[in-house]
Amino acid sequence: MADRKPAAKNVVLVHGAWADGSSWSDVIEKLQDNGYKVTAPQFPMSSLASDVARLRQVLALQDGPTIAVGHSYGGQIMTALGTDAQNVVGLVYIAAFGIDQGESLGKLSQGPPTPALAHAFVDRQGFMWLSEDDFVNHFAADVDHKKARVMFAVQQALSATAFTDVMGVPAWKSLPSWYMVATKDEAIPPDAERMFARRMKATVVEVQSSHVAMTSHPKETSELIEKAAREAPNLSRPIIEA
Numbered sequence: 001m002a003d004r005k006p007a008a009k010n011v012v013l014v015h016g017a018w019a020d021g022s023s024w025s026d027v028i029e030k031l032q033d034n035g036y037k038v039t040a041p042q043f044p045m046s047s048l049a050s051d052v053a054r055l056r057q058v059l060a061l062q063d064g065p066t067i068a069v070g071h072s073y074g075g076q077i078m079t080a081l082g083t084d085a086q087n088v089v090g091l092v093y094i095a096a097f098g099i100d101q102g103e104s105l106g107k108l109s110q111g112p113p114t115p116a117l118a119h120a121f122v123d124r125q126g127f128m129w130l131s132e133d134d135f136v137n138h139f140a141a142d143v144d145h146k147k148a149r150v151m152f153a154v155q156q157a158l159s160a161t162a163f164t165d166v167m168g169v170p171a172w173k174s175l176p177s178w179y180m181v182a183t184k185d186e187a188i189p190p191d192a193e194r195m196f197a198r199r200m201k202a203t204v205v206e207v208q209s210s211h212v213a214m215t216s217h218p219k220e221t222s223e224l225i226e227k228a229a230r231e232a233p234n235l236s237r238p239i240i241e242a
Contacts, residue, residue, distance in 0.1 A: 004233075004234050005065075005233035005234050006233065007226075007229045007230045007233065008064070008065035008066060008067050008089055008090065008228075008229045008232055008233055009035065009036055009037055009064065009065075009229070010036070010037050010039075010062040010063065010064060010065065010066040010067070010087070011031055011036050011037070011038045011039070011066070011067050011069060011225060011229065012038075012039050012040075012041075012055070012058055012059060012062065012066055012067070012068050012069065013027070013028070013038065013039070013040040013069050013071075013074075013214075014043065014055060014068065014069060014070040014071065014074035014075075014077050014078055015040070015042075015043060015071055015074050015156070016070070016071040016072025016073040016074040016075070016096065017045060017072060017073040017128075017156065017157075017158035017162070018072075018129075018130050018135065018139065018155040018156060018157070018158065019071065019072065019151065019155065019156065019212065020042060020154050020155070020156050021040040021041060021042050022151075022154065023071070023151065023212060023214060023215050024040045024071075024214055024215075026214075026215070026218035027214050027218045027221050027222045027225070028040055029218075030218060030219065030222040031222055031225065031226070034222075034226065036226075036229070037062075037063075039058055039061070039062075041054060041055075041058050042156070043055075043074075043077065043156070045073075045127070045156045045157060045158045045159060045162075046159050047159055047161055047162070047165075048076065048077070048080055048161075048162055048165040051077045052077055052080045052081065055068075055077055055078060055081065056081070056086065059085070059086045059087050059088060060086055060087075062086075062087045064087065065087065065089040065232070065233050066087040066088050066089065067088070067089065067090050067091075067092060067225060067228050067229050067232060068081075068085070068088045068090070068091050068092070069091075069092040069093075069094060069225055070091070070092070070093055070094065070096045071094040071095060071096055071212070071213075071214055072094075072095060072096050072097065072187065072188065072211065073096075073097060073105075073158060073162065074094075074096060075093045075094075075096025075097040075098050075196075076096075076097045076099065076105065076162070076165075076167075078091055078171060079091075079097070079098055079099065079167065079170045079171050079172060080165075080167065080168065080170075080171070081171040082168050082169045082170070082171055083169055083171070083174055085171050085175060088171070088175060089175070089176075089232040089233050090175060090176050090177070090178070090228045090229070090231070090232030090233075090235075091171060091172055091175050091176070091177045091178070091228075092177070092178045092179075092180075092224060092225050092228045093177065093178070093179045093180065093196065093197070093200075093202065094180045094182075094213055094214050094221060094224075095180060095181070095182040095185050095187075095188060095193060095209070095211055095212075095213050096179075096188075096193075096196075097188070097196065098170070098172055098177070098179070098196035098197070098199070098200050098202075099167050099170065099196070100167065100170055100199060101167055101168060101169055101170060102166060102167065103166070103167050104163065104164055104165060104166050104167065105162060105163045105165070106163035106164055108192070109163065114138075114186055114187055114188070114189065115134065115138040115186040116130065116134050116135070116138040116139040116186045116187035116211060117130065117134065117187060118134055118138075119131040119133070119134050120134070122160050123157070126159055126160050126161065127157035127158065127159055127160070128157060128158050128159075128160050129155065129157045130152070130155060132149070132152050135148065135151070135152040135155065136148040136149055136152055138186040138187070138210075139186070139187055139210065139211050139212065140152075140210055140211070140212045140215065140216070141184065141186065141210040142184065142209060142210045142216045143210065143212060143215055143216050147215075151212070151215070170200075172200040172202075173200075176203075176228075176231070176232050176235045177197075177200045177201070177202040177203070178202055178203045178204075178205075178224055178225075178227065178228045179193070179196065179197035179200070179202035179203070179204050179205075180204075180205050180206070180207060180213055180220070180221065180224055181193045181194055181197065181204060181205070181206040181207070182206075182207060182209040182210060182211055182213045183206050183207065183208050183209065184208055184209055184210055185209070185210060185211045185213075186210065186211065187211035188211065203227070203228075203231075205220065205224055207220050
C-alpha cells in the first residue's frame, strides 16, 4: 500500500458578498486550535478579476498543500481559479456558488429575488447592498440578533458586474470538492446548492442553517474543512467531463 500523504495544514477562507473575513471567526479559532495555518483575507468585491487576483496573492504565500474554502460568492472566486490554483489540493464550498463553464450568476438568478435579497439596492458606484431587515432576518436568520446586526454593519457590498461575469473552466473540474448545503438558506435556494454539489461530485453534508452557515454552525463547518484537509492530499484529480 502506498504511503498516505499527511493532511494539508494550510486553509484559506474566502468570504462572500455582504460578509467579510470576520464571519469566519469561530471557524478560524477551531482550526487554529487543531494546528492549522489559517488565512482569511478581505476581498475587494469590486470585480471578479480583482477578487481572484487577491486569492492568488494569498495562495502564493502558502507553504504547501492548501484547502480553499469559499462561502456564497466566495465559491465563485475560488471556482474562477480554473486550472491554475497554486498550492490548492481541495475545495470546500459553504452554501456557495459552484457554477459551470459558460454560466453566470445573473443567468442562474433569473426570476424573483430570494428573501435575503428582496430589497437589495445598487448605489451610484454600482455596488449592491442588502437592507438591514433582509440581512438580519433572512441572510443571517439563525445568528444571534445582536451579532447579526454587527455583521450587517460590516457587510462588503458586491459590484453588480459580478452577475454578468461568465465562468471559464471551473476549478472543481480538476480538484476534489466538499460541499455544505444550508437547508434553511434564504439567499441561495438549498436545491440550487444540491445541484452545484451534485455536478461537481462533491462530498456533501447538510446543516439546518441560514446562508451564513460558517457563523451559525462553526463546529460542523470546521469539521468539514478538516475532513477535506485529511482526504484531499490522497485523492486523485480526475477531470470531470462537461
